[in-house]
Amino acid sequence: EIALLSGFSGEGKSTILSLIAGIIPNVTPGKMTGEVRIGGENIFDNAKMKQRLFYVPDDLYFQPYASMEKMARFYKGYYPKFSDKTFQNLTKVFGLDSSKRINGFSKGMQRQAEFVLGMSAHPDVLLLDESFDGLDPAKRSLSKQLLVEYMAEKEVSIIVSSHNLHEIEGLCDHVGLINGQKLALDCSIQEISQNRCKFRLAFNREMTQQDFAGLEIKRFKKDGSMILLTTAGERAPIEEKLRQMKPLVLESMPLSLEEIFLDEMEGTDYDFTEIFN
Numbered sequence: 001e002i003a004l005l006s007g008f009s010g011e012g013k014s015t016i017l018s019l020i021a022g023i024i025p026n027v028t029p030g031k032m033t034g035e036v037r038i039g040g041e042n043i044f045d046n047a048k049m050k051q052r053l054f055y056v057p058d059d060l061y062f063q064p065y066a067s068m069e070k071m072a073r074f075y076k077g078y079y080p081k082f083s084d085k086t087f088q089n090l091t092k093v094f095g096l097d098s099s100k101r102i103n104g105f106s107k108g109m110q111r112q113a114e115f116v117l118g119m120s121a122h123p124d125v126l127l128l129d130e131s132f133d134g135l136d137p138a139k140r141s142l143s144k145q146l147l148v149e150y151m152a153e154k155e156v157s158i159i160v161s162s163h164n165l166h167e168i169e170g171l172c173d174h175v176g177l178i179n180g181q182k183l184a185l186d187c188s189i190q191e192i193s194q195n196r197c198k199f200r201l202a203f204n205r206e207m208t209q210q211d212f213a214g215l216e217i218k219r220f221k222k223d224g225s226m227i228l229l230t231t232a233g234e235r236a237p238i239e240e241k242l243r244q245m246k247p248l249v250l251e252s253m254p255l256s257l258e259e260i261f262l263d264e265m266e267g268t269d270y271d272f273t274e275i276f277n
Helices: 013-021 068-076 084-094 107-120 137-154 189-195 235-243 257-264
Strands: 002-007 053-056 125-129 157-161 174-179 182-188 196-202 217-223 226-232 249-253
Touching: 002 013, 002 137, 002 257, 013 053, 013 125, 013 157, 053 107, 068 084, 068 107, 084 107, 084 137, 107 125, 107 137, 137 157, 174 189, 174 257, 182 189, 182 257, 189 196, 196 235, 196 257, 217 257, 235 249
Parallel strands: 002 157, 002 174, 053 125, 125 157
Antiparallel strands: 174 182, 196 226, 196 249, 217 226
C-alpha cells in the first residue's frame, strides 16, 4: 500500500514519520503518549526492526565528502537486503554519477541519490518526507513509477509525506490528512471517490447555498449563474436530488486530492477584499 500523509506546514507530518522510523521515542513526558508497532513489534530502539525500514527525511544527511558508492557501502553494513544490482540499475536510470561527491549535487539530485539508496536497501517499510520536492517533472514521474513497481513486486508499505498534492496525484491508494495536529481524514482513495462528489450546475433562477440544505455540502462556489458544488455522500442519489431541482446544466466532475484537502481543512475561506482596505 502507498499512503499519503498531508497537512499544512507545521502540523506534525515529519514528527509522525520520525516516530514511525523510531528516531524519537513513542512517549514524550507531558506531550505525547502511545506506541508505534511494525509487525507487532515496538520500533523504537529496535535495531532488528529498523533493518526492515528506510526513512528518507526532508532534511537530507550524507557523510562528509561522501559519494553514492561510499554511502552504499555504509548502508550495506546496516541493511542485510541491500542490493548492489538495484543500486547500479537505479543509478543508471536516474543518470547519476555514483563516484562523485554528493555535496556537489543539486538539491534535486541529492533527493534522487537518497531515493536510490533507500530503494536499494529493499525495505519492507519506506518512509518518504517531501521526497518529490525539487524534482523536475520527468524525475518525479520516474520516481512514482518506481514506487508503484516496487510496491507491486515486494508487497511493501510506503508512506509519502507531502503538502504539494499535485506531485503525488494518482500515486497513493490511502490518505491521511492532519488538521490542528489531529487526523482529520483517514481512508482509502476508493472510499473518497465513493463518498465525495463534485457538480457543476446552472439554473434559470437565483440560487443560494440554502437551496441545497438537504445535502451535506463541503464546498459551495458561485460564479454568475454557474455553481460548483462539492458534497459528501454517494454520487447517484445526490445527482438524482439535483435533477429534481430542474437545473439547466448538471455535470459531474472529477475531484482532486487538493480539493479534498481544502474541504477537510478549517479556516480556508478568507475575504481577501478586506485585506488591503
